[in-house]
Amino acid sequence: MPTMIDQPISVAVAPDGEPRSFMWGPYEYEVVGVPQAFFRRRKWWREAGDLARIDQELWRVEASCDSAEFRLYDLLRRPDGGWALYVQWE
């Protein structure tokens, strides 16, 4: 079950743009494996907002803050380059 978090976070990225780790609260989460980028469209014709993008960029990563318990997280990358922790998967 996904849990909606939607909080801004800071993310450290590799030169090719892949997230390596992120800070959530006081903890640093290390990304393991290959993160997977995907996009999700929005119903732009129903919402106000920028028409420059019709989809949001999300990264599904496996990460852990203690190298013990690994979970899936969806990180949202905003068009301005900022990040949010969007969803935590149980």
Add this chain to the structure above:
Amino acid sequence: MSFTHLHVHSGFSAHYGTTSPERLVQLAHSHSAPALALTDRDGLYGAVKHIGACIQAGLAPVLGVDLAVHHDDGAPLGRVVVLAHGHLGGAGYAALCRVVSAAHAAGSKHPSISRTELARHAAGWGADDPPGASSPTASSSDAAHSPVLSVLLGPASDVGKLVERRQLAAAKNALSGWVRTMPAGSLNLEVVCHLAEPGQPGSVTPATRMLGLAEAVSLPAVLTNAVRYGQPQEAVTADVADSTRALLPLDEVVELDPTGQAWLKPDTEMLKVARMVVTVGDHQRNAGDLLGATERLAECCALDPVSDLGWGQPKMPEASVIGITGDPMTALWERARSGIDHHYPRASPSMRRKVEERLAHEMATVEHLGFPSYFLTVARVADIIRSMGIRIQARGSGVGSVLNYLLGTSGVEPLSNGLLWERFLSPERLSLPDIDLDVESARRHEIYHRLFQEFGDQRVCLMSMTNTYRSRGAVRDAGLALGLPEEQIDRIAKELWRFDAKQFRQALEEKPELEEIAQEVRGSQQLDLLVELTQRLDSLPRHISMHPCGVILSNTSLLERTPVQHSGLGLPMSQFDKHDMDPMGLIKLDILGVRMQSSMAFAVEEIRRNTGERIDLDRIPLDDEPTFQTIRTTHTLGIFQVESPGQMELVGKLQPEKFNDLTVDISLFRPGPMKNNMPQHYLAARHGYARPDYIHPRLKPFLWETKGVVVFHEQVMQILDQVTGCGLGKADVYRRWLGKPEKMPFIQDLVYSKGPERGFDPAALHKVWMILEGFGSFGFAKAHGAAFALPTYQSAWLKTHHPAEFLAGLLTHDPGMWPKDLLVAEARRLGIPLLPMDVQHSGLEYATHPLPDGRTGIRMALGELMGSTEAERERIAEFQPFRTLHDFRDQVRPRRTTFQNLARVGALDAFIGYDRSRRHDLLTYVRSMSAPAEHVPRHQLSLDFAVPVPVLDGVTALDLHGQRQVDLELQQLGLGVSEHQMQRFHPLFRRLGVVPAKNLVDLPNGSEVLIAGVRRATNTPPMRSGQRVVFVSLDDGTGVSNTVFFPDAQERIKNKVFRTNYMLVRGVTKREGARGISVVGSMAWDLLALPDAMGQQVPSPAVVVGPATHHNDDARTGAEVIRLAV
């Protein structure tokens, strides 16, 4: 590392792609891509633009098509991409053309090709050779063993769809069907990943499965992005396109793309995609392998524009087709020489010498450029048309050629008109010559069919044109996408016709009549989105259709250089448009149907029928004084090119006296010259208000005819030649450069450096440069002007000497800008008897009849009866005259409505002894004849006795009650035959003091007037100031007056400027020249809604034709009217 996109849609994939080919190339270039493909859906519509842009940007062009394929049994196999292989001497490109044509051959709206046929073309076998036949059409011998096309099986193919659904066994099975059918080496699997959420179409998983499948069967896999738009922000437009294609609002479209990732991504992005695909699936191949295979295919498909497409190499019909056996140059000389005696029968020796010199000069260029077959071909076409008895008139720069005149292609003598060969053709010009032929519109299709017969359908096809979004269509499709109510869209769409969709937002801000909508938009986010989407759709291609006049004539290689599809005519049509002709070496002839030519042919035939006189319009003397008098009165209605309100005013000022004046007049009345104020300068000098400035004595010979004003392209060429000594050929090249800011310094340099040594002083050079700089690319070719002036003169001649026949021709073929009701009014003004519609006499077309009093009348045509069917009208024409009403009913078998309409309008009055007062009886009786007509076999007289229409005392047909005859005519025919529709208003006009249109010309400048009438035309021409000015032409029954409304008046009058049908206008007269008169309008009212305060009884007409609106003005404006009227 580099990446080539091999699956790319441009806006020419109608309702699918959104970006122009040029823009896509530009983007690919900015990504430093080595090559770029264009693979539009169903055709090569954008191919030539793509190649051109690639050549310019230094990219290797790749061409293909995204096409539906079906099994031999008709079962669909999805869509695939077919790519042409390059550097095969055109074999790949030819096969691609044939594949596209084959897919369209069935004429379906959803083109598709059978896999077997696709395989045959991919192997390099021609369309007609069965596989296994002995000789391949491909030129080189090794091409026989390797395919000339590659096919990409991607997500939209049958294989891809099964992969998407995880039916891998079925996918493998489907793939083996392809492997069995297609030639070895032609198949590739196409891996596409649009980075959708895992588990959705377009996600990594199906892409990685596709790659796995390729590995399993050892086929190459290539990566594409199935591009639909150049940049991410265009994804919105693609969504709207999907909605339009599905005819559903966005909310209901099921197959919207899961993401907005189908853009032309740079190599770095594509590398990421490749990595994701190979990593997730754990493949033997790495990202480098996938990208490497993609580049290898791209290299194989890189086309050489010259050797593969014949880029820029003109291909003429073979000499044998135009009846030439020997050297075409010799044949051309023979024909031209023999034309001298025919076309210059009474020429002086010096004129003859001039003709011969000019001919030799022209022939040298023709020989140099290798175009003799072109001239022979065009002359042959002109001969064919003439042999069909069809009027023909050349137009365009080709009119400047003595050769064309001698060949009979053109009818305007170029030397005496000062026309230049170099404006048409010179070694310095890179484009192919272009001769336009105007023919009778009514017989144009006949000509097309005949040309296909004469030249063979391997060598001829029609040219197409791209229909793009205009504002109305754009707002409708955008509205549909947003799910707006239809009435709302309709209401907005109705107001959008005077500007491009791209200017929608700007128009809302600027145009007073759009204020209401602008306010709504400000208050609604949805409408704001509507405006945005409408602007995005503007100019996108919607579909192609037959070009109104372009016919492509070529040799037998034609169908290997252009794909063809069905046109509305049933003749094949190229997928290329006029801009594609030159680069593809395609020769096109513009054979344009001109209604005026049909009208004139009609008039000439009527004259022959009435009098036996045979008139050859092309041989009438060009100095007939009464003809010029007609034009000078400004009663130019119906005369070619000079009947518009603006031209009425201009000829009124200019007062043409000879043929060349018409050429000048027509050339001045063009956007460029108008913008540059040339008419004013010319008129001032012509009428002696200003001294003509010829700049320099050496230039006077070229400038005297326009009083020193530079109007014609030919004059600019002469000036450039005189001042710089560059020669006329170069001069035409420089003339074209005048519109290009980057070339201007070069020409300026040339003028100032060469001028002094050629005897021009600095002051003259300065003047010359000012003129050239201001001229830009404006002005008009005198050749065009002279070619237009000829039918202008011919139609004016007919109107002067045979007005009834001429107007009957106009009414039949409707060539001009004015409504037919006004043509009828013009006939009345000229004293031509108008004979009402009558089932005993009216034919399918208008006809003229000599009357006992010596006049010639015009009989109304059956075709004008609204709501009648063609079959009914044909039966009337076939069986007339009728003995009785019953006879009529039994022979014609009219539907109830037709029958009653005929009775109402008086077309059945013959059966009541033309006693109009008995029409109540007639109509009632017609209604009583409700029993179905007895069927009488054709050509057999019905056997009833002559039963007269009974007299029915006291019967009133309600729909006749209180109606004038003219009301009935306007209702049923849209024409006022018995009287002018404004006549009812005349008593009111007298009380108000409305000035009759015909008297306006007698008023001094600056007179305050009221004028009125029914709206006949509305024009908003582009103005020099950039302000929008609205011209409204009103007809009050005495003639047409022209009123101009400037922005301040438009502000006061609001949308009544455009919407009021019966108008009362207050304004001030503005006179210019001898007969130039117009009114500057300050206020306007709806005649049908004059305020009660005026105490006027407006005779409300029972019928209102057109969109008259009923607004009530407030009392203040009413009082103003009264003040003025008193």
